[in-house]
Amino acid sequence: MDQRLCVLNAGSSSLKFAVYGVVDGQPRHTQSGEVDRIGGEGRLRMTTADGKVMHDRIVTAKDHAAALAMLAALPDGPMERHGLIGFGHRVVHGGPNLNAPALVDAATLARIEALEPLAPLHNPPAVAVLKALMALLPALPHVACFDTAFHRGHPAVADRFAIPDTLYREGVRRYGFHGLSYEYIAGALAERTPEIALGRVVVAHLGSGASMCALAGGRSVDSSMGFTALDGLPMGTRSGSIDAGVVLWLQRQKGWDVGQVEQFLYADCGLKGLSGVSNDMRTLLASEAPLAKLAIEYFVYHVARTAGSMAAAMGGIDGMVFTAGIGERSPEIRARVLHRLHWLGFSIDEAANLAGGPLLTRSESALPAYAIPTDEEIVIARHTLARI
Ligand code: ADP
Secondary structure, eight states: OEEEEEEEESSSSEEEEEEEEEEEEEEEEEEEEEOSTTTEEEEEOOOOOOOTEEEEEEEESSHHHHHHHHHHHHTTTTTTTTEEEEEEESOOTTTTTTOOOOOHHHHHHHHHHTTTTGTTHHHHHHHHHHHHHHHHSSSEEEEEEETTTGGGGOOOHHHHHHSHHHHHHTTOOOOOOOOHHHHHHHHHHHHHHHHHTTTTEEEESSSSSSEEEEETTTTTEEOOOOOOOSSSOOOOOOOOOOOOHHHHHHHHHHHHOOOHHHHHHHHHSSHHHHSSSEEEEEEEEHHHOOHHHHHHHHHHHHHHHHHHHHHHHHHHHHHEEEEEEHHEEEEOHHHHHHHHHHGTBBBOOOHHHHHSSSSSBBTSBBBOOEEEEOOHHHHHHHHHHHOO
């Protein structure tokens, strides 16, 4: 019997999935899709790995459990039971202790649920999907893979804020996120250029959520994201690092409550807030508006500045990788970042950069930079297969 496994990635308003067959003990991608705009009128799409559309229709799923029920009802869908051996789940926050992929039983589910206060916007949809699916298909195993896990080996100076130790012990730490993406890049780099992968590499995951990771010998030693996915680089709609005094000022001078501040920092800042035009980098790159140009420059400046600080954290740098939507597909942003980092030793190969790399730098460049497409789902699929 052909074996299959399904990877689920529950976002705040979407439920993405990918299906893998098992070939020679390794997951091989066969289909993927999503239900988007959960809570309103959205779309259910499913395509084969080579792009053939299997389903594409307008749906209204009131919550994640309803979206899951729609996927389960598809005759040739991701939950079709024939050959199905288990599920892998992306869970954003694993807290201080869930530091490796975990087979989900009632106790693990309770631990993930208990972390909801640490990630109020990110963990609840994953918990909702886990609960609904465990009720729907109780006999099949579930493996939770955490975005924080890859960063759990950070040294204390990168893991802490300068706040009392009691708060650290209550969980107020610099966790770091996008760990599944960085894990994929560390592995891809080790296959492509093992000598660079053994060294000190700065990885820029530049999507609507954006962060950077300092990789030393393939392990994360620092991340630009901290306690939440708000920290670090400016993002599509998130502020990135901001003086905590601004939050106090908004509360005191404007009388904003927690909900207003949260909405502001997560949804009204970043590229969208600064430009007043869009949260989408493509739209900004096509815009003549002065504030759109400033937002792009702010983004580039902070990517370059963070690369410099990560090089300092590692005592040097041996290479850099760009990944995720902007990092994989925008030659202009990559070029502007690499020009700013010329002083570190990057000499861009403009033609290679326009062609999408993977190598973006000239042969005489002191340091190599690469564009490598990330694949968080295959990392989850591999962990799942290894644990069921
Ligand atoms: P998410 O974090 O939602 O997974 P993605 O990794 O898909 O996000 O990245 C989305 C971002 O990538 C958007 O800002 C989008 O404008 C940008 N992007 C996608 N393609 C291009 C491109 N060709 N040029 C510039 N930016 C792009």
